[in-house]
Amino acid sequence: MSRLDTAVTTVDHRGPARATAGSPATGSAIRLQGVVKQYGTGTSAVMALRGIDLSLARGSFTAIMGPSGSGKSTFLHTAAGLDTPTSGSVWIGDTEISHLRATRLAKFRREHVGFVFQAYNLLPALSVEENVTLPLRLAGRGVDKPWRDRMIHSVGLDDLRGRRPAELSGGQQQRVAIARALITRPDAVFADEPTGALDSRAGKQVLDLLVQMTHELNQTVVMVTHDPMVAARAERVIFLADGALVGALEGATTQQIVDRMTGLGTW
Amino acid sequence: MVNALVRAGIRQNRGTLIGMLVAVLTATMLATGLGVLIESGARGGLDPERYAAADVIVGGTQTFVSPEDASYALPERVPVPADALDAIRVLPDAAAVVADTTVPLSWGGTAIEAHGWSAATLTPYSITEGRAPRAADEVVVDGILAARTELGATITLGHGGIDAEYRVVGIAAADGDQPSRAAHVFVTDATASAWMPHGGATVVGVFARDGVSPSELAREIHAQVPEVATYTGRDRGAGEFLDAGAARATLVAIGSSFAGTAILIALFVVTSTLSLSIQRRRREFALLRAIGATPLQIHRLVAQEVLIVAGVGAILGVIPGLLLAAVMRFGFAQAGVIPSDFALTFGPIPPLIAVVAMVAASQLAAAVAARRSARISPIEALQEASTTPARVGRARTIVGVVLGVLGLAASAVPLVVPGTIAIAGPVAAALLLIVAVGLLGPRLVRIAIAVLGAPLRHLGSASAFLAATNARSNSRRLAAAIVPLALGIGLGLVQVGTQSIVAAEATAQSRAGVTADLMVTGGPSGLSDAAVGTIVRTPGVEAVNPVVVSQIIVSFVQLGDPTSEQYPIQGIDPAALGTTMDLGVVSGTLDDVTDDHTIALSSDAALATGAQLGDSVTGHLGDGAVITATVVATYTRGLGFGDVTMTNAALRAHTTSGLSDYALVSTESGMSASVQESLGAAGFTVLDHRALRAAGDGAREANSLVNLIALAVILGYIAIAVVNTLVLATGERRREFALMQFVGSTRRQVRAMMRIESLVAVVLAAVLGVLVAAAPLVGISVGISGQPLPKISLIESAAIVGSLSIIGVIALALATRGVMRSAPLTEIGSRQ
């Protein structure tokens, strides 16, 4: 598989940038430069990312696709500051996060980054409301109650706010996760197959919510998915294969995405 | 912010945290129990009986503190010096001063105590019938004895094996509570002092002038005569009863010798339980990390949770700890090492120390366990399977290996250094090896499972295959159960093994060393000179060797530091030695042991103290008296007869009763039976020479009972810890069991798998435990008996290994059953 070096693209701004964040130099919310991620050393080494250069504009909604094992999750973790790259740099807003130490990184994450994982998003001990406000608690910030209520209302869980995760359906759990990801008004939201564990109807509901809420809040979203229908909701689809960027589609239809994926071989 | 999380965490993880709670609770219980024993050693005791009326009891100082600050309880009564008595008499605040000495008598085979009538005021006893004794053959009996005789009757009392007749002229009763620990008779002061072995008084009761408090008076006495000990209030019991003092010393010794081991094991158990319970929540911590909790926050979260849980556990452990102390007290009383009426002191300090220590220990353990969780990579939250991070830290491995090697080296000390002193090496080795196994446990278990698992996997049984595979991938979890079992087995074997090696050698030596035909004792109180004379004059007797045994604390210099060591000492008649006792003399001759300036040492003692023939040795005898004597002989059979030998007369001058314990008698050929008969007729107890027990046998036996009790307590604790760990570790596998049932295993198969796993665990624990014990035991055996094969009781060893193994198997079965009680669906269905 050949490497694609011309992946750096800029996407138009939609809406005004928030005053608190933004990189005046590039205008991008997320920027990766020469990012390499290697697991292990010696003969057992795995090159999960082979030099990724990418810049995602503020407010953009990007889907990442690629065959299993192509490095999508690794890309997401590295871009989101959950993991540090072996070499290369990662910026979120103005901050280069690729060299931050664990504590600084954690503090950065809870202020500037939101996550939605495929499963196991919530602390079983906490209620819906407590899970949503958890990042604020960790940051030692007071809870902005109207904002919290708006988030919970937006994800449609007004009636369930006292429940524990074990008493929620899979879709409901994902919606709690979305509210939590947005509660801090982050610079970027990362989602790894957020609908992967749901049936198509619940999946669509969750996806609609994600698209709508991030749009309303002018959020930058990066989402890994296997599902072309899900990917088609994104403004832009980026294809990964064998740890490298191998192409991008803007405003693609489901069919276009399917064709492209078929071109990449198994998926 | 963390508080809400802490509360929620505790609520959610109740099951796991109960495990931690139980671990801390039981550890606190153990620490409190041992602490109470130690404190009682310092303060507990018996209420005064005979001396209940006196305000202050004065006695000799019954403890000896060596130059290096080791404290010994002196086994014999220390007399009160005559000039001290005079000094007390002239104190203006002392209204009355009464000197007393207890003389042991026998009456129809039972031991009773005699006193001069003037000392009756110390209780006080007063006459209820009849009158006080006036002539030498008149006695007054107390209420206990009055039941056996009557006023005007003639009774036979024996002193030192010589009987005499006395007339009961009075019956006395105490004004307050009747003394019950002994029965008393009162004779004239003249008769009593004739019996007193060393002339002077051993106990002085002082009554205070009106308006002077006992403690004030005690202070004045102490200021005047600093060399005596004073007792007031409840403490007077310690002055009255020598065995109370000995019991105190015993309790301190037991408490502190087991405290170390117990705390070591408790720490290990608490730490491993804690890290196990924290490990179960890896995903939770990873998620917290992902959404922005800093490592420090995770640390604090864990620390606070543990603080609450361990705090509750520790406090709950106090009451059971006090009960445990009471149970141990009962056991020790049954074993005879403390008087059965010895009272414990239940002060606030031992529980306080136990609680603080256990909370601190758990915080430390939490810090270590949280380090792992705090460093956890946030992406682990996203991973489907929670895997066991089995890596044992490098530092831990290195320390473990170093301790292990040191332990093995220390076990080998007896191969290089001769004599019993070398067994200090293996004894320390056992502890080193135990710690090493604790540290290396998970790694050792993994290696062992790799070896043991291969055949299991190829057995063709699905359960066996699963068990072997699980064990391999979860070696850390299994190690948490195996290591405490192995520690218990190792500890038990070393403890029991050491005792039986020493006892077997001592018995062998005394069997081989007694050449006399008969052994004669004179009832409960011993043999006086007159009694020995009677035996000597018996027709057919060739030689009589009166033997008295006591203790000596020898002071010497080792590697430039002052050191002291307590040895059993025997006093013999060297002239009668030839046909009665063979000590295995290697240098010099026992004929040269003639007075209190000449002694013989066992080769072990000679080696330990560095004394050679002709050297001068300094020691403190049982009553604290200093002797300086020249070594005139050395002999091999020290374990059988005592490590120090001096003349009978010289040693008896420093014992409480001044009597010989027994006499070894050799007879002219063919006269054995007739001598036996005539001595029996004269009122002596005559035994076959094989009845002689090795020196210190009684003490060793009591000691071994004590050790067994303490061992049982520690093993019991280990059992609880193992059950707890296994329940915890198995609870983690709910999902696994449920999944197995979904893919078609029957409940039976799951249980069979767990049975095989538990067998693997138990076998590994037994092997590790035996390995830990083997090297030190071989070392000890070489040091004591020169034999590499330790003489240990197979039954006892099997009992230790077996009981812990059974505990392991039962614990795992119970845990499995408990986990499988819920339906598989609820498990798989339950989210997260």
Ligand SMILES: Nc1ncnc2c1ncn2[C@@H]1O[C@H](COP(=O)(O)OP(=O)(O)OP(=O)(O)O)[C@@H](O)[C@H]1O
């Ligand atoms: N912790 C790890 N250690 C070693 N190799 C890893 C690790 N995590 C991922 N890999 C390897 O890196 C490569 C990329 O993995 P990644 O999880 O990013 O793939 P993915 O595109 O998300 O796949 P999927 O669609 O199946 O989730 C794979 O070959 C994987 O085996």
Ligand SMILES: [Mg+2]
């Ligand atoms: Mg993935």
